[in-house]
Amino acid sequence: MQGRAVDGSDEILAVDGVSVTLSGREILRDVTFHINAGEFTGLIGSNGAGKTTLIRVILGLITPSSGTVRVESGSRGHPLIGYVPQRITLDPDMPLRARDLVGLGIDGQRFGLPLPSATRRKQVDEMLDAVDATRFADSRVGNLSGGEQQRILIAHAIISHPRLLLLDEPLANLDIGSEQEVVDLLARIAREQRIAVLISTHDMNPLLPVMDRIVYVANGRIATGTTAEVVSSESLTKLYGVHVDVIHVHNRILVVAGRREEALQHGGSESIVELV
Amino acid sequence: MFSGLMLTAWESASIVAVVAGVVGFFIGLRGSAFAAHALPNGAFAGAAGASLIGVDAIAGLAVFSILGALTIAALGRRARHDVATALVIVVMLGLGSLFLSMTTEYAPEIFSLLFGEVLGVSSSELIPIAIIGVVCIAAMFLVYRPLMLSSVMPDVAEARGVGSTRMEVIFLVIVALTTTMAVPVVGALLIFSLLISPAAAARSFTNRPFTAMGLSVLIALGTVWSAIALAYLSNLPIGFFVGSIGAGTYAAGRLWAGWKRNRASTPRVAGGRSRAQVQIS
Numbered sequence: 001m002q003g004r005a006v007d008g009s010d011e012i013l014a015v016d017g018v019s020v021t022l023s024g025r026e027i028l029r030d031v032t033f034h035i036n037a038g039e040f041t042g043l044i045g046s047n048g049a050g051k052t053t054l055i056r057v058i059l060g061l062i063t064p065s066s067g068t069v070r071v072e073s074g075s076r077g078h079p080l081i082g083y084v085p086q087r088i089t090l091d092p093d094m095p096l097r098a099r100d101l102v103g104l105g106i107d108g109q110r111f112g113l114p115l116p117s118a119t120r121r122k123q124v125d126e127m128l129d130a131v132d133a134t135r136f137a138d139s140r141v142g143n144l145s146g147g148e149q150q151r152i153l154i155a156h157a158i159i160s161h162p163r164l165l166l167l168d169e170p171l172a173n174l175d176i177g178s179e180q181e182v183v184d185l186l187a188r189i190a191r192e193q194r195i196a197v198l199i200s201t202h203d204m205n206p207l208l209p210v211m212d213r214i215v216y217v218a219n220g221r222i223a224t225g226t227t228a229e230v231v232s233s234e235s236l237t238k239l240y241g242v243h244v245d246v247i248h249v250h251n252r253i254l255v256v257a258g259r260r261e262e263a264l265q266h267g268g269s270e271s272i273v274e275l276v
Numbered sequence: 277m278f279s280g281l282m283l284t285a286w287e288s289a290s291i292v293a294v295v296a297g298v299v300g301f302f303i304g305l306r307g308s309a310f311a312a313h314a315l316p317n318g319a320f321a322g323a324a325g326a327s328l329i330g331v332d333a334i335a336g337l338a339v340f341s342i343l344g345a346l347t348i349a350a351l352g353r354r355a356r357h358d359v360a361t362a363l364v365i366v367v368m369l370g371l372g373s374l375f376l377s378m379t380t381e382y383a384p385e386i387f388s389l390l391f392g393e394v395l396g397v398s399s400s401e402l403i404p405i406a407i408i409g410v411v412c413i414a415a416m417f418l419v420y421r422p423l424m425l426s427s428v429m430p431d432v433a434e435a436r437g438v439g440s441t442r443m444e445v446i447f448l449v450i451v452a453l454t455t456t457m458a459v460p461v462v463g464a465l466l467i468f469s470l471l472i473s474p475a476a477a478a479r480s481f482t483n484r485p486f487t488a489m490g491l492s493v494l495i496a497l498g499t500v501w502s503a504i505a506l507a508y509l510s511n512l513p514i515g516f517f518v519g520s521i522g523a524g525t526y527a528a529g530r531l532w533a534g535w536k537r538n539r540a541s542t543p544r545v546a547g548g549r550s551r552a553q554v555q556i557s
Contacts, residue, residue, distance in 0.1 A: 059435045060435075061435060081435065084432075085429070090428065091307075094428070094479070095478070095479040095483055095485050095487075095488035096305075096428065096483075096485050097483050100484070101428065104425050104428075107421060108421050108422065108424070108433070108436065109421070109422055109437055109438050110421055111418050111419065111422065112418060112421065113417050113420050113421075114420070114421055139483070140483050
């Protein structure tokens with residue numbers, strides 16, 4: 001982004017030379033990228049490309065076989081990383097309101113009963129308002145729609161003021177309307193609260209208007225840079241190791257692999273595979 | 277109805293109800309009803325074993341239920357949780373039948389281990405029951421928040437340093453201790469009812485977690501109190517009343533929830549209809 005300090009003090013996440021091997025299979029190889037405060041980064045790749053593994057490495061749940069991950073330390077032992085995992089199923093019968101789940105974001109890891117306090121309540125109310133969830137704050141969280149739950153999970157993740165917010169496929173299973181709402185909300189959070197947002201998705205199109213940086217995963221390796229730099233025929237052909245076409249249609253990008261001549265000869269789409 | 281032996285019965289049953297109400301709330305939240313069924317079975321085998329070698333029943337209950345809890349947690353990490361739990365039940369019940377075949381206990385004593393003997397609790401047994409009860413409640417309140425986080429969103433909890441396995445072990449040991457103190461009072465089969473029904477009924481009445489837990493305690497207390505009174509008056513077994521009142525409170529909860537849902541949705545339907553009428557006219 002122009003006009004934004006890119007010096008070391010603004011760097012939130014540094015992933016350097018990370019390789020991951022899980023039960024003998026190499027999932028990620030020599031992955032290096034850096035993210036700065038307030039940046040909106042898309043982690044793009046097809047299913048099984050290693051996006052979730054990379055997120056779990058950043059969270060410290062998987063130890064890489066080589067390389068380092070450094071997350072900028074915040075003040076006073078706050079959880080530094082906000083995290084919204086993939087596919088959460090919340091029991092609709094569960095007696096837990098949206099506001100209770102957001103409140104657990106403040107102190108859910110601490111021992112003892114949550115004592116009611118005016119400060120805590122105010123903090124939760126402000127957070128609910130920030131993600132536009134005041135309307136359903138007192139509803140059971142399991143009864144909310146996918147988009148509403150996603151907003152509550154985001155509120156839960158950022159109420160403790162992390163510097164980095166990781167979201168694993170938050171747009172999966174959302175209708176187009178709520179997809180757009182969630183993307184806009186995340187872009188606003190990144191901008192206003194200077195949180196670095198890293199969001200994984202197999203479809204980059206909803207993120208195109210707001211993405212500052214892209215980390216594209218394929219074959220266990222990544223390509224990173226601006227969307228224009230990474231999502232080009234040249235760069236993705238190099239990453240995938242097969243010929244890749246990048247097609248722009250109606251402000252959408254389609255990435256397809258396959259040999260064009262062959263496809264034309266056969267007059268069909270058999271050898272064309274849509275990648276993401 | 278409130279003197280001597282009966283007083284001890286009221287006291288012990290009340291302690292069991294309070295603990296079962298609190299622990300049951302988390303059993304519902306975590307969906308661990310199967311473990312809550314398995315551990316009392318294991319405890320039953322322990323009590324049978326204890327009588328065989330001539331030690332206190334509570335010691336046998338504690339050793340076997342805690343062993344069962346740790347085994348379920350350990351096996352559950354690698355295999356499917358329900359399969360691990362089922363294996364624990366089967367092994368424990370097998371041991372129980374072996375111990376029973378070797379013991380010279382009279383049938384009524386075994387019957388009381390299974391179905392409880394609330395009138396048979398002596399005042400000397402009341403002290404360990406109370407101590408274990410206090411330990412269980414204190415432990416539940418201590419881990420309330422991390423256990424809640426881990427039950428609702430295990431992945432998020434893990435990323436925040438609240439290990440799922442650690443929480444599972446802690447919780448199952450609390451269930452095992454609850455079982456230990458409850459089996460002599462309400463029996464191995466009926467503690468299951470007190471762990472499930474009150475909490476399941478409570479969640480129909482409120483959206484708030486802490487209120488639901490309190491309500492679960494009140495329903496559990498109401499269940500055992502009315503069961504004791506009815507058993508005393510009718511001379512029918514107490515277990516019959518615990519089981520059927522428990523199921524009754526759950527049914528009442530569902531009916532209440534259904535009635536409230538209908539009431540909430542009625543105005544919306546009426547509003548929609550009147551808008552349609554305006555458009556037509």
